[in-house]
Amino acid sequence: MRFKDVFSIIGPCMVGPSSSHTAGAVRLGQTAGAIFGEWPEQATIVLYGSFADTGRGHGTDLAMVAGLMGFNPDDDRIREALALAEEAGVRVRFRTARRAGLHPNTATIILKRGEREDHITGCSVGGGNIEITSVNRFEVKFTANYPTLLIFHDDRPSMIAEITDILGKAGINIGYMEVDRMSRNGDALTVLELDQAVGKDEIGRIAKLPNVRRVCAIPPFGKA
Amino acid sequence: MRFKTLNELVGLCARESVTIGRLMLAEQVRESGETEARVFGRMSEYYRVMKEAVRKGIEEAPRSRSGLTGGDARRVYEYALGGSASLGSEACTAMACALSVSEVNASMGRIVATPTAGSCGVIPGVFISSQQRFGWTDEHMVYGLFCAGAIGYVIANNSFISGAEGGCQAEIGSAIAMAAGALTELRGGTAEQAVHAVGLALKNSLGLICDPVAGLVEIPCIVRNGFGAVTALAAADMALAGVRSVIPSDEVIGVMLEVGSLMPESYRETAKGGLARTPTGRKILDDMRLEGMK
Numbered sequence: 001m002r003f004k005d006v007f008s009i010i011g012p013c014m015v016g017p018s019s020s021h022t023a024g025a026v027r028l029g030q031t032a033g034a035i036f037g038e039w040p041e042q043a044t045i046v047l048y049g050s051f052a053d054t055g056r057g058h059g060t061d062l063a064m065v066a067g068l069m070g071f072n073p074d075d076d077r078i079r080e081a082l083a084l085a086e087e088a089g090v091r092v093r094f095r096t097a098r099r100a101g102l103h104p105n106t107a108t109i110i111l112k113r114g115e116r117e118d119h120i121t122g123c124s125v126g127g128g129n130i131e132i133t134s135v136n137r138f139e140v141k142f143t144a145n146y147p148t149l150l151i152f153h154d155d156r157p158s159m160i161a162e163i164t165d166i167l168g169k170a171g172i173n174i175g176y177m178e179v180d181r182m183s184r185n186g187d188a189l190t191v192l193e194l195d196q197a198v199g200k201d202e203i204g205r206i207a208k209l210p211n212v213r214r215v216c217a218i219p220p221f222g223k224a
Numbered sequence: 225m226r227f228k229t230l231n232e233l234v235g236l237c238a239r240e241s242v243t244i245g246r247l248m249l250a251e252q253v254r255e256s257g258e259t260e261a262r263v264f265g266r267m268s269e270y271y272r273v274m275k276e277a278v279r280k281g282i283e284e285a286p287r288s289r290s291g292l293t294g295g296d297a298r299r300v301y302e303y304a305l306g307g308s309a310s311l312g313s314e315a316c317t318a319m320a321c322a323l324s325v326s327e328v329n330a331s332m333g334r335i336v337a338t339p340t341a342g343s344c345g346v347i348p349g350v351f352i353s354s355q356q357r358f359g360w361t362d363e364h365m366v367y368g369l370f371c372a373g374a375i376g377y378v379i380a381n382n383s384f385i386s387g388a389e390g391g392c393q394a395e396i397g398s399a400i401a402m403a404a405g406a407l408t409e410l411r412g413g414t415a416e417q418a419v420h421a422v423g424l425a426l427k428n429s430l431g432l433i434c435d436p437v438a439g440l441v442e443i444p445c446i447v448r449n450g451f452g453a454v455t456a457l458a459a460a461d462m463a464l465a466g467v468r469s470v471i472p473s474d475e476v477i478g479v480m481l482e483v484g485s486l487m488p489e490s491y492r493e494t495a496k497g498g499l500a501r502t503p504t505g506r507k508i509l510d511d512m513r514l515e516g517m518k
Contacts, residue, residue, distance in 0.1 A: 008380075009373045010336065016335050017329045017331075057439070078332060
């Protein structure tokens with residue numbers, strides 16, 4: 001069954017006009033913000049395909065920024081998101097671009113603060129659902145419907161075992177996982193979709209593992 | 225859920241002597257593992273959002289973000305009050321309420337997707353105008369939403385509810401069928417009559433294409449929500465009068481799947497055909513592109 005319950009038919013409650021171009025765009029912004037993990041000084045949002053063509057009329061620009069500010073898809077402040085971001089000291093720029101082979105509703109969000117910079121690309125796949133397809137130069141595929149961990153580390157033996165050992169001992173079940181690396185023995189990214197939220201303790205222990213450089217914990221957003 | 229077809233749904237309701245709305249509430253409680261109070265409360269909150277959207281569109285007459293639409297709900301509402309509507313004031317008010325929610329959606333206001341944002345006006349239009357007219361309680365209306373949800377659940381899992389997959393028939397068509405079945409039950413019709421209303425309504429929107437001008441949820445989506453509310457009233461009236469869908473409603477849902485699957489991509493929300501590709505439709509898109517992103 002594609003649709004499992006009554007609230008996938010009656011619902012979600014959202015700010016219009018489009019579940020894909022507005023509600024999904026909020027969630028792309030939310031997820032990018034959660035990955036970056038702090039308030040950006042500068043956000044550059046690149047819109048592709050249908051987002052580029054019809055995004056303005058759908059408020060895709062406002063929705064992305066609202067998501068970065070942590071608003072939910074049903075937040076009345078989405079309409080004022082650009083002004084609110086400016087007040088909060090976030091410089092926002094938009095670009096449109098073409099690239100072959102992308103899902104029609106794709107965006108890249110580039111967040112900067114000081115020396116730090118993250119590039120997050122994702123698409124809105126319908127009904128307010130999203131898929132993140134790349135983080136920095138790593139290819140990924142996750143929905144942010146579950147508590148999700150992104151762990152940046154060196155590619156070396158037993159790394160995954162050490163991470164999953166910490167989660168297993170905390171009683172946290174892994175629903176989906178993937179590993180991508182730049183090169184053999186090079187930089188790697190492990191993405192874990194979990195059935196339970198991860199506590200600060202576990203995140204801290206994973207972050208302290210040798211060869212782990214950074215851990216991002218993305219909370220599960222209610223289905224938009 | 226213990227049912228996959230409308231026929232199974234009617235069978236369960238008959239066997240357990242419950243309405244579709246009450247059965248769906250119990251099924252949702254079972255599926256989610258949440259308490260009945262919590263599930264009912266969530267749906268009640270959705271109904272409150274729908275009512276607020278109806279009020280807002282008529283009282284504030286918001287313009288859409290693109291500037292293309294807005295204000296028609298208030299026009300139709302005032303016209304209905306004038307008492308000279310060809311539809312009669314009740315159906316004309318339902319139409320105004322549906323337009324209202326759809327205009328609020330286009331203005332980036334808060335709505336409930338029923339089943340989608342593009343078709344978010346039909347069910348509130350029918351429900352809120354009928355509640356005023358018949359003096360029903362909110363509780364009665366919330367059971368009606370569970371009934372509409374049960375019908376939509378069957379349609380969505382056996383066919384589709386998004387314009388990108390099945391054209392407008394899948395969005396507005398499904399919303400009309402859900403509203404028609406629910407109104408039939410709200411007015412005291414049997415589960416069997418409610419399901420006949422679904423089939424009668426769906427047959428009337430088979431083949432409807434999704435061809436939004438400039439890709440926006442405005443033209444023709446907003447007026448189709450208004451028409452949809454009126455069609456739902458008509459289908460419920462036919463069912464309550466004893467009209468039956470000779471082709472069983474489950475088979476009509478199958479036809480929607482067949483028609484949607486054969487529908488060219490240009491008529492499935494891509495804005496590459498139909499009204500979107502008329503000279504005027506193309507000009508609107510070009511003008512908006514020139515305006516560009518901020």
